[in-house]
Amino acid sequence: MDLDLPWLALGSFASGVGSLYLLAQLRTHWDKPGARWFVATIVTQTVWCFSYGAALLVFDPTLRLALEMVSWLGIIWIGFCFLSFALGYTGRTNVLESTWYRGLAVLPLAGTALVVTNPIHTVIWRGFQIVPTAGSAGAEYAVLPAGLLIIIVAMLFVSFGTLLVFDTVVSYGPLYRSEALAVGLSPIPPGAAVLLWAGGIGPMPTVNLTTLLFLPHVALDLYAFVRSDMFEFHPATRRAGERAAIHDIATPVAIVDEQGRIVNLNPAAERMLAVDKHAALTKSLNGFLSGDDIAPDGGSSRVTIETGGRHREFKVRQTALRDEAGTQLGYTVVFQDITDEIRRERRLEVLNRFLRHNVRNESVVIQARAELLAGELDGEQADHAATIERSVNRLVESGQKARTLSEAGSDDAGLESVALPDLAAEVVATARDEYGGSVTIEMPDALRLTTQPALLEILLANLVENALQHVPDAAVTVSATIDGDDVVLIVSDNGPGVPEHELGVLERGRETDLNHGSGIGLWLVRWTTTTLEGDLAFDTSDGTTVTVRLPRERTAAETA
Template structure:
């Protein structure tokens, strides 16, 4: 044994200690995707560096050959471990856990067996002998085709893994561009050293310089994975999110090209169409829709699909797929199941029709008879009849409000310019004819907004009527002003204020058996304000001031 520590051995040991330091720094990330395979890669690298450093000090042929075999095992397994790390780190666990990839693991196992048993068959190398080289114990032997193939396979594993990491990390954008460059460059020094050594090229052909060149590899990995926390924000999250956004969601999604031919289907779409994805590929999507064709134009439509004996209605929304240059490649077609929604709408239509006709007609009859009784009877009986008349009148009025809202909402009116002062004056004059109290309009004559007039009229009417109905001889002020891009509309009265339980119901957005409002007026206010994209606020500190903040300009798309 040569007791003088040569610089080549020192370099190998330095790479080994650097690898150990990298392992220590990554300990907190060992549970992250791909991290355990990265640890296996660095462990293999560490063993390789220390064993080869020791080999450079050993001139005994048997021991030197055993240590040389460890270096070969390092070449074999470092490539497979690095590729496995790349698959896990970039979120390709489905490949990593697949049966065919487990089959790939047979390659390094076979290569390991060949290296360990090479003295018996000499198919990996032959003519091994120890030679002095640069003050170290070098090794001179001929690498045979099987050995060269072993090295090439290992380098291909490293190359594929590097491409996966480089491509995926770069897709994050500028956040990790420098780190991705570091990952892409880190395998180059040791990889080049392996290839040069295998070809017998270099300043010291009898010495494998790969362990020495692991030093820049470790430095680049430290920069990428420790300094920049690349294990903290890993691409596996993005890939899993992309997969969940299409493949794992319950909503059917189809990817089609510009001609409407199927490129991909998620599991929900396969179930909806009752077709296997592989059978549907390259076929027109319309062939599976049962006669309700959709136009591949990026728009929306509705289709009826019957699968497994079930009839379902779907709203179809298409989104254009474009590459980074803006070239259109096809469409993402999303099918939203609206069967239950349509059934609810139809039930509500029947119920609404029943309430509008049957209940309203019967209520009018009761109201007329009670009014007649009130004029014919005396004393308490006349009061009873008057009470019935008033109650039925309120019921009829609520029904009319509900009908008004239903008709206004169903119209889908296009926004148009409205002179707010004129609209408010019209509402106030109508209210004055029906209620006591005084109403003042304080709105600039030139204040205009683009909105849906019918809904705005319902909103304003119910605010004014609510104040006049519940406050005897109320003094009501209707005002408005422009604030930024909005119009702030206020209706104030001098009454006791809207009860807290009424406001609480509106804030919750629903009623219960124990918590409910006394009428439909405030609900009309809330619904119309929401539909008009307005913000609603109640101030009951001094009377009641209702503030509605409305956008001054609404487009037809916003109204829809």
């Protein structure tokens, strides 16, 4: 090798060119979290490489010293810029934008001032002189304790930033495992070179080989950030999502250890408990409740909490927190405010009790008196009494169906194997005796399904009754077939079809003053189908055909 060839300077220039290439490759990502600080890091690195490459070619003492100062500025600022990039890239913008971190910028600013003014006070180095080395302008001088401190602080910045990126990216799992390794390794070559140079260790102590070792650093960064698009899938998204999932939601969430002591509270939980998070840390969660205790067992419970001078009721759900090895660390406790829900349930209970007893009893009285009047009166007056009787009969029938709906909603009966042909025969016989008409049953004799028999009977009875009740001389067909894992139940009639406004109400799932159904029968059909995990469809192109698709084998989980 020709030692007169300035290969040290050429290597430094090559690192600068590589840094520029890296900047060009990342130009489409400059708006990503932390990317601007990464650009500042690479710009600092580029200036350092080119200025030191030029320094190795300059033997004029004044100019050589000035270029050496630029290298020191590169050492000072590259660490702070890289740490700032790591904080932004990993989603720790709260730290990056904090007052104390901005105050940390005083360190590189102070280092810059000391380096620039060193010829006056010589606290960073002394005894600067040019020493030709391998055809280049090396430099020999004593780095003083203040200079060593500046280098150590810069290396600590780089080390902390590397740990942040490495740890956060690795937490993504296999997505970026090899890229994370590249990020973790990339600062090692130049960082080691700086420390060896500062300690005067190595084959060429008069030359700072850091700029040459930026070449592998750039290669590793190109692999990590360009080849694998690590700026496209950055950890800031994950960190922001985790923060939003707990911190930003309106639902109170507490994190407790296995003894029920508070580890963290989101703002909603702080408001609910009327406590500052920092004051509540390590204290028992139960200590902030109004007499009700939460057993740290991962189960569900209800508690009453006084918040804003009012007592609110909450449903509490606990989820075990485990580390990657499966060790249980505590619980996530989620509070769901059910105060209004409980109040509605209580009002509905009162209303239901009133309708079931008072309205039903009064309707029976009116029904009996109307029947007596219809039998004793003649002519138009008898017709009026008969109209009253029919209206009251419909009212009583609707009340009975509403009662059926209420009682079926609290039916806790388990699953049973039901012989559908036998159940259909019983339902059809009862409906035919009451309404008349013709009903044909077409289904395999051995057809069975596992479901809730009470709800299935309500569903079938209302479909058949609706057809017989509203269609004069009705001809109704009840059929069922097996389709894969489902039973397809079809009830069809030869009537005019269910009015469109009735079906529209069912599809919307609610009634209004202007859009409502004429009875509760179709609501029973819709509700029971949904509860039985089925699908409901109406076809009114030729009469009415109602198709109900039910799972042939329901499981206990589906009934929960």
